Amino acid sequence: MHELSLMGDVLALVKRDAEARGFAEITRVRLLVGDLSNALPDALEMAFDMYKAEGTAMLASEAQLALELRQARATCVLCGLDYVPERSAAAAMCPVCRFPGGRITEGEEFKVLSYEGR
Template identity: 35%
Template sequence: MHELSIMGSILNIVLEHAEKHGARKVKAVNLMIGDLSDIIPEWAQMYFDMLTKETIADGAKLEIERVPLTVECRDCGEVRTYTDKNWSFTCQKCQSSNLELKSGREMTVTSIEIE
């Protein structure tokens, strides 16, 4: 039930934000999710629907933007972005494993649409 707890904390952020702006209804939530996170978008929406019942975010649509994994080699500076899931944690150029994760672990609410 990993997704459920993550969606719970996302919902808290959304409701807090909505309240601050005097929203009557949350229509959509835009999320950025890194490819490294194991969130499955369809499940995320399902759990979100479960959690939002009886709240002003009931029926809100999740818009999920995936962020690809990007790593930078600390030894030679090579930057690589993985657009598929063929991840490698060794530098393709110098074979070093001294890599820095630049993106791919995101789990952020970028914006919400309210009424």
């Protein structure tokens, strides 16, 4: 479960910034997680709860994790169609002209959008 490591990195980043701003604890963390980021939302939530229970990441006991999920999108380099690629496909194949290897335009994101603290 690499989400544990991902969440550890996220919380270390947020903690460092929160300390620099003089916060005593973090009450909310917002993440953007794309379909193609290889991070499972349920596993991220479980990792967040584990770090919160551990008490090592400046997380308040009532701290919340808010995930904004981003659907994958691709653009066909041949016909220009913007589409949602099939998850089972190895390459983003255009559903109209069937050209493989569409350019992924959304869905690979994994980033901290914001955090709140006091």
